[in-house]
Amino acid sequence: MYEFTDKVLAHLNRQYIVIFNRLKSKVSTKKFAKLDEVTVIGKAVDQTYTELMTVTKPMLLQIANWAYHNYCTNGSLTEMWLTGFLNDYSPVTKYAFSTEIDRKRSRLYEALIATKGSRKEIDNALRYWAKMIAEYAVEITDAATLEAFNDLGITKVEWFTEEDERVCGECGKRHGRIYPIDAVPPKPHWGCRCYLRPVTTE
Numbered sequence: 049m050y051e052f053t054d055k056v057l058a059h060l061n062r063q064y065i066v067i068f069n070r071l072k073s074k075v076s077t078k079k080f081a082k083l084d085e086v087t088v089i090g091k092a093v094d095q096t097y098t099e100l101m102t103v104t105k106p107m108l109l110q111i112a113n114w115a116y117h118n119y120c121t122n123g124s125l126t127e128m129w130l131t132g133f134l135n136d137y138s139p140v141t142k143y144a145f146s147t148e149i150d151r152k153r154s155r156l157y158e159a160l161i162a163t164k165g166s167r168k169e170i171d172n173a174l175r176y177w178a179k180m181i182a183e184y185a186v187e188i189t190d191a192a193t194l195e196a197f198n199d200l201g202i203t204k205v206e207w208f209t210e211e212d213e214r215v216c217g218e219c220g221k222r223h224g225r226i227y228p229i230d231a232v233p234p235k236p237h238w239g240c241r242c243y244l245r246p247v248t249t250e
């Protein structure tokens with residue numbers, strides 16, 4: 049279910065390390081005078097998040113279309129579909145992706161000003177970023193799959209857990225349950241890798 053998603057994530061994570069390393073070299077305190085600190089850090093942080101989005105968005109769209117085409121080979125999901133998804137509140141992360149990016153950017157900026165460009169803060173920001181993208185990559189896989197089911201006229205889906213020892217109690221209870229496609233409950237926790245399959249009555 050998530051093989052392609054995981055491949056893309058591994059590829060993205062390598063790029064994220066490069067992008068955050070570039071930020072480290074830009075904000076290393078020896079490089080600029082005290083007065084310029086705020087401007088240099090502000091610009092460097094802005095550039096970092098712009099770059100992160102530039103490399104991430106097309107890959108998220110690829111994940112969406114890979115998942116969609118797994119079931120439905122007619123048509124594809126557009127950038128507008130993805131943007132709409134990222135602007136929506138997620139009941140799993142408890143925020144909308146688009147607004148969270150601004151928050152992450154501000155938090156890192158403030159932390160770097162307060163710590164005079166601490167590398168540890170940059171490492172933390174990288175970790176939080178990668179964690180968020182890992183979650184959204186899964187959510188996008190799920191949403192695109194549901195989109196394909198809808199387009200195929202499927203009305204009922206069955207919940208599957210990964211059936212390994214890591215499955216939590218809440219997910220375990222849902223294994224094998226059948227839901228109307230418009231009433232599938234949100235995943236109960238971050239990192240949930242349960243998935244849905246269409247139920248055909250014939």
Ligand SMILES: [Zn+2]
Pocket residue numbers: 209216219235236240241242
């Ligand atoms: Zn689960």
